Amino acid sequence: MNPELTDQTKKKIEEIASHYATKDAALLPVLHLVQREKGFISQQEEKEVADLLNIKPIKVKEVVTFYTMFNQEQVGKYHIQVCSNLSCSLLGADSLIEHLKSKLGIGVGETTSDKKFTLKTVECLGACEQAPCMMVNFDYFGNLDREKIDNILDSLE
Amino acid sequence: MADKILTEHFGLENLFKIGVYMKNKGYEAVKKVLSEKKPDEILAEVKAANLRGRGGAGFPAGVKWGFVPKDIEKSKYLCVNADEGEPGTFKDRYIMTHNPHLLIEGIIITSFCVGIHTAFIYIRGEYEAVALRLEQAISEAYDKGFLGKDILGTRFKLDVYVHRGAGAYICGEETALLESLEGKRGNPRLKPPFPASIGLFGCPTVINNVETISNIPSIVLNGATWFCQMGLPKDGGTRIFGVSGLVKKPGIYELPVGTNLKEIIVQHAGGMKDGKKMKAVIPGGMSAPILTEEEIDINMDFDSLVEAKSMLGSAAIIVIDEETSMLDVLMRVTKFYSHESCGQCTPCRIGNSWINKIVKRISDGNGKRGDLDKIIQLANNMLGKTLCPLGDAAAMPVMSIIQKFREELESYIPLGN
Numbered sequence: 001m002n003p004e005l006t007d008q009t010k011k012k013i014e015e016i017a018s019h020y021a022t023k024d025a026a027l028l029p030v031l032h033l034v035q036r037e038k039g040f041i042s043q044q045e046e047k048e049v050a051d052l053l054n055i056k057p058i059k060v061k062e063v064v065t066f067y068t069m070f071n072q073e074q075v076g077k078y079h080i081q082v083c084s085n086l087s088c089s090l091l092g093a094d095s096l097i098e099h100l101k102s103k104l105g106i107g108v109g110e111t112t113s114d115k116k117f118t119l120k121t122v123e124c125l126g127a128c129e130q131a132p133c134m135m136v137n138f139d140y141f142g143n144l145d146r147e148k149i150d151n152i153l154d155s156l157e
Numbered sequence: 158m159a160d161k162i163l164t165e166h167f168g169l170e171n172l173f174k175i176g177v178y179m180k181n182k183g184y185e186a187v188k189k190v191l192s193e194k195k196p197d198e199i200l201a202e203v204k205a206a207n208l209r210g211r212g213g214a215g216f217p218a219g220v221k222w223g224f225v226p227k228d229i230e231k232s233k234y235l236c237v238n239a240d241e242g243e244p245g246t247f248k249d250r251y252i253m254t255h256n257p258h259l260l261i262e263g264i265i266i267t268s269f270c271v272g273i274h275t276a277f278i279y280i281r282g283e284y285e286a287v288a289l290r291l292e293q294a295i296s297e298a299y300d301k302g303f304l305g306k307d308i309l310g311t312r313f314k315l316d317v318y319v320h321r322g323a324g325a326y327i328c329g330e331e332t333a334l335l336e337s338l339e340g341k342r343g344n345p346r347l348k349p350p351f352p353a354s355i356g357l358f359g360c361p362t363v364i365n366n367v368e369t370i371s372n373i374p375s376i377v378l379n380g381a382t383w384f385c386q387m388g389l390p391k392d393g394g395t396r397i398f399g400v401s402g403l404v405k406k407p408g409i410y411e412l413p414v415g416t417n418l419k420e421i422i423v424q425h426a427g428g429m430k431d432g433k434k435m436k437a438v439i440p441g442g443m444s445a446p447i448l449t450e451e452e453i454d455i456n457m458d459f460d461s462l463v464e465a466k467s468m469l470g471s472a473a474i475i476v477i478d479e480e481t482s483m484l485d486v487l488m489r490v491t492k493f494y495s496h497e498s499c500g501q502c503t504p505c506r507i508g509n510s511w512i513n514k515i516v517k518r519i520s521d522g523n524g525k526r527g528d529l530d531k532i533i534q535l536a537n538n539m540l541g542k543t544l545c546p547l548g549d550a551a552a553m554p555v556m557s558i559i560q561k562f563r564e565e566l567e568s569y570i571p572l573g574n
Contacts, residue, residue, distance in 0.1 A: 019318045020340075021232070021358040027340030028323055032282070053340075066342040066499075067323035069282045085244045086443060086489045087401040087475055123326065123493055124244035124443075125283055128401035128473070129408045138285040 005048055009037055013052055024055045027063055031070055040071035068122070076111045076118035078156050081135045084121040087128035092145075096132055097121060099146050103153065116156075162375045162387065162395050163368065164411040167255050173290060175297040178258040184303055186374035187265050191311045194377070199270040203373065205381035207393045212238050212329070212366030213442060213470040214546075215392075215459040218373075222271050224353035225361045234357040235268050235276035236338065236364045240322055240329035242281060243442035244493060245473030248397040249367035251409050253280070253287045256371070257294035261317065263370035265303060266377055268315050271363055275316050278367075279334050282323040291319050326497035330545045331364040333499065344501045345545035368397060388414030392458045396469075400426040402476035403433065415458040422453065422476055433478040437561070441470025443490060444550035446557035467557070483562040484520055484569050487555065491516045494551035502543040508535045509551050524570035529559050 005013075012033060017026040030053065034045050041049075041064050043057075050057040064070045071079075080100065084093050097119075101107060104117050111118040127133045130142020141152055159165045171177045178184070190199060204219030225233060237260070241249045252260060264276050280288050295317050298304045306314045320338055322328050328337045332346035335357050356362025372394055376384050385393040392414045398421050401407045405427030412421065418440060422428065429435055435450045440457065446467040448455070455465055462469040477486060495513040500506045512535050515528050536552035543549070559566060 019316075021360075022339070025338060025340040025358070028337065029321060032321055032323070055340075059341075062342050063340065067282070067325050069322075069324035084489075085493060086439075086486065087245055087407075089485070089489055090402050090475075090477065090481060122324075123496060124242065124246075126241045126247045126250055126281065128245050128247050128475070129399065131401055131407070135283065138283075140286075 005034065005037065005045070005052075009033060010052065013049075017053065024053050024059070027053060027055070027060065028067070031060075031064065035070060040074050042072075074111075074115070077116050078136050079118045079120070081120045081122045081125075083123070083125045083127075083131070083133050085124040085128075087124075088132040091131045093132040096134075096144055096146065096149060099149060103150070117153075160387070160395075160413070161411045163252055163256065163259065163371050163397060164409070167251075172255055173257055173294060175258055175294070175301060178256075179301075182378070183258055184262055184301075186377040187262050187303060188309065190266050190269055190377055191309050191313060196270045196272065199266065199377060202381050203270070203376055206376045206384040207381075207391050208369065208372055208376065208384065209392050209459055210366055211368035211372075211396070211471070213243060213444070213468075215469065218365055218369050221353065221365070222267070222363055224351065225271050225363060226354060227272070229361060231360045232275065232358075233271060233273045234360055234362040235264060235271070235273045236331075236334060236357060236362060237264060237276065237278040237367055237370055238329060238331065238334060238364055239278050239280040239284070239287075239367045240334060241284075241367075241471075242326040242329045242497075243444065243471045243473060245401055245439065245442050245475045246399055246471040247401075248399045248409055248472070250284060250287055251397070252367055252371050253284075253291055257291050258298065259371045259374060260291075260367055261294055261298050261303070263373035264317055265308070265315060266373050267363065267365070267370055269313055273363065274314050275318075277318050277320045277338060277357075279320050279322060279328070279338060281328075282321045285321070288319050288321055295319070325499075326493075327499045327545070327547060330547065333545065334364065335362065342499070344499050345547075347544055389458055392460065396457065396472045398425075398457065399471075399473045400476065401474070403430045403478040403481070404428065404476045405430050412457075415456045415461070418448075418453045418455050418457050418474070421457065421474065426474075426476070429476070429478060433480060435476065436479045436481060437477045437483070437486075439473075439475040439477075439554070441468045442473040443475070443493065444468070444546075444554060445470045446553045447486075447561060449561050468553075482569075483558060483565050484516070487558050487566070488513075488516050488520055490554050490558070491551075494547070498547060498551070502545075502548065504539045504542045505548040505551065508539045508548070511535055512551075512555060519566070519569050522569075522571065523574070525574045526570065528570060529563060529566055533559060 046060040133142040209215040328343040333343035337343045352362040388394045410425045491513040495509040539548040539552045
């Protein structure tokens with residue numbers, strides 16, 4: 001069992017909910033908040049959030065499973081998301097993904113055994129002028145090549 | 158007078174801070190509007206400016222605002238669409254990062270004009286740093302009395318909130334955006350009713366793109382005539398063209414509406430990378446039908462692109478060179494739509510996934526004669542047969558790629574298959 005959400009988080013949830021005409025409208029920002037605290041959204045958090053917003057747990061699950069940014073299981077400390085859309089692939093995203101796979105020793109969608117890295121491919125990140133690009137957690141890295149990726153990975157503790 | 162509206166001051170250090178913004182005519186338009194103008198006058202000016210929606214559909218902003226009922230007891234809302242999910246598009250990120258107060262100023266004027274007291278900026282979840290920048294700017298605007306209960310002592314009140322999405326292309330579609338803002342899956346709504354009458358929380362709602370709203374302050378300050386002269390009489394102002402793909406200088410270029418596509422690619426974006434030959438160009442985000450190299454001598458405005466059977470969309474230009482296989486392009490396009498279909502309408506949910514499977518089969522070397530026709534048939538079954546424009550947005554580029562590069566695509570299908 002994960003520990004419950006902290007009182008501070010619960011207070012923040014109330015504050016966010018006050019921005020909307022109905023409390024349940026705060027679901028997306030609240031899930032972002034919970035994910036930030038817990039790393040992912042388990043069934044337990046789905047239930048807690050449902051209780052806090054006075055909605056049924058299934059409503060929370062519907063949303064968690066619809067939006068790709070909500071993690072339903074633990075991801076690594078560094079969540080690497082490489083854009084595989086058109087502008088990035090025109091500039092070599094595929095070969096960078098292969099490089100990351102062999103460097104990390106995992107496939108796309110997998111996490112290293114030390115739980116340090118998760119590798120995923122994503123659709124357009126909205127940074128096509130810096131193609132090929134990727135995100136590590138919420139940090140953007142653009143104009144990538146193999147050497148740059150090596151340096152980024154080396155800099156991550 | 159400067160030839161740029163949105164990026165004119167981008168070179169200034171710390172433009173995102175309210176002090177620097179105000180030293181450069183920032184919030185002058187809000188002051189003018191709140192002290193001198195009536196909502197009707199602003200609406201007439203924006204209508205006359207022929208400011209067409211910068212998100213992709215190109216609907217005139219003033220006309221959209223005019224659809225909102227005037228004397229109604231319900232709350233009204235403004236939702237700024239900062240979802241920016243159309244592949245190839247990154248212009249709004251630049252506006253919000255470098256010039257967030259311009260957007261906020263546009264929000265204040267729009268809200269005053271339509272009688273709105275709550276505005277949301279719906280920003281894609283990945284843009285976390287941009288969302289923080291916006292929140293900082295909003296907080297500065299409250300401190301200076303441009304937002305809040307009694308704006309500049311006029312009793313006009315307005316609250317602005319940033320709402321982050323969570324990775325779903327469909328939420329850029331306006332009714333899916335509303336669903337998402339209400340805390341639900343981003344399934345588009347049936348229209349009518351249109352959001353102007355029944356939108357967020359069942360209330361009248363204006364939904365405009367970031368770039369559209371950011372044009373409002375300059376229209377108020379300089380007038381509709383000036384705005385039309387900046388662009389075209391029926392399609393005023395500038396566009397921020399985002400160029401990516403195989404060019405020397407990818408980036409944003411703010412140029413008059415109607416600037417020639419070839420000029421944008423060759424003169425502004427530096428021409429082709431590594432001296433390669435151009436093969437094709439997507440002129441308005443991935444949903445726009447593709448143009449061949451012979452077709453790019455064209456003016457970048459809504460009407461000219463429609464005439465060329467493509468679309469200006471979000472003005473995101475993706476440039477493809479001679480060495481790129483069009484089968485790879487088709488693969489990326491179809492993979493994207495099959496991933497992003499919300500699943501609500503059968504033709505789009507099943508159609509996109511079948512199309513992608515057929516393209517994958519061809520790509521694996523197992524294509525069959527007739528596969529391309531089958532794809533066209535499936536695409537035809539999506540066109541106009543879905544609740545929202547995603548079905549069309551998926552069908553159009555696929556059909557155009559097959560139509561214009563059929564010979565090459567057929568060459569990937571083994572003879573005898």
